Amino acid sequence: xxxxxQSPRYKIIEKxxxxxxxxxxxxxxxxxxxxxxxxxxxxxxxxxxxxNGVVDDSQLPKDRFSAERLKGVDSTLKIQPAKLxxxxxxxxxxxxxxxxxxxxxxxxxxLHFGNGTRLTVT
Amino acid sequence: xxxxxxxxxxxxxxxGENLVLNCSFTDSAIYNLxxxxxxxxxxxxxxxxxxxxxxxxxxxxxNASLDKSSGRSTLYxxxxxxxxxxxxxxxxxxxxxxxxxxxxxxxxVKP
Numbered sequence: 506x507x508x509x510x511q512s513p514r515y516k517i518i519e520k521x522x523x524x525x526x527x528x529x530x531x532x533x534x535x536x537x538x539x540x541x542x543x544x545x546x547x548x549x550x551x552x553x554x555x556x557n558g559v560v561d562d563s564q565l566p567k568d569r570f571s572a573e574r575l576k577g578v579d580s581t582l583k584i585q586p587a588k589l590x591x592x593x594x595x596x597x598x599x600x601x602x603x604x605x606x607x608x609x610x611x612x613x614x615x616l617h618f619g620n621g622t623r624l625t626v627t
Numbered sequence: 628x629x630x631x632x633x634x635x636x637x638x639x640x641x642x643g644e645n646l647v648l649n650c651s652f653t654d655s656a657i658y659n660l661x662x663x664x665x666x667x668x669x670x671x672x673x674x675x676x677x678x679x680x681x682x683x684x685x686x687x688x689x690n691a692s693l694d695k696s697s698g699r700s701t702l703y704x705x706x707x708x709x710x711x712x713x714x715x716x717x718x719x720x721x722x723x724x725x726x727x728x729x730x731x732x733x734x735x736v737k738p
Contacts, residue, residue, distance in 0.1 A: 509670070536724065547631070547716055547728030548671070561723060596670055615661060616726065618670035 509619035517625045523585035530599030540596040594621040629654040633729035648702040650717035657719040665714045
């Protein structure tokens with residue numbers, strides 16, 4: 506099966522500019538995640554979608570970050586305006602969970618990650 | 628709030644050694660524990676997933692164990708090879724489909 510696709514692979518912008526990342530999950534995967542991974546650290550969840558609804562965005566800096574998943578498939582993550590500390594790799598992941606809370610087995614699908622977008626803010 | 632810690636942060640071993648990577652978590656109410664591998668400039672690849680009702684999972688030279696009561700998981704790599712050099716991350720899944728990652732262990736296997 507085709508994997509999670511992300512674009513662009515690299516992006517360099519100046520602070521206060523805006524930037525957008527795109528993610529196409531594996532076909533049929535209901536759950537989509539955006540993670541931020543700062544160099545040397547583990548990924549930190551920014552937002553989680555179940556189909557086209559937001560499940561968790563508690564760690565998303567909403568004053569500058571926004572994300573959407575129209576039609577429950579592709580997703581975009583936007584930063585406006587960017588700050589120096591936003592320099593990181595932005596990873597998109599998907600999993601096939603559909604029965605969100607109704608079945609223990611729904612928690613046992615491994616996440617599939619894209620290769621990420623490396624953002625450098627200068 | 629779940630917190631996941633991985634020790635050591637970095638590890639360098641000669642080829643052929645057996646090694647253990649450690650992962651600890653604060654909230655034992657996890658649904659599963661996953662181990663991932665990350666190569667430089669790449670995304671994460673799922674290696675092993677241990678369900679909350681299981682104690683271990685094996686795949687080839689990899690064996691992962693889970694002890695919920697003590698909040699620990701270990702990843703055992705047998706007969707390490709230079710191709711095993713990568714960053715290894717563990718992550719616990721809690722209620723709400725919340726997956727929390729540790730900071731990773733950077734492994735270097737020298738020929």
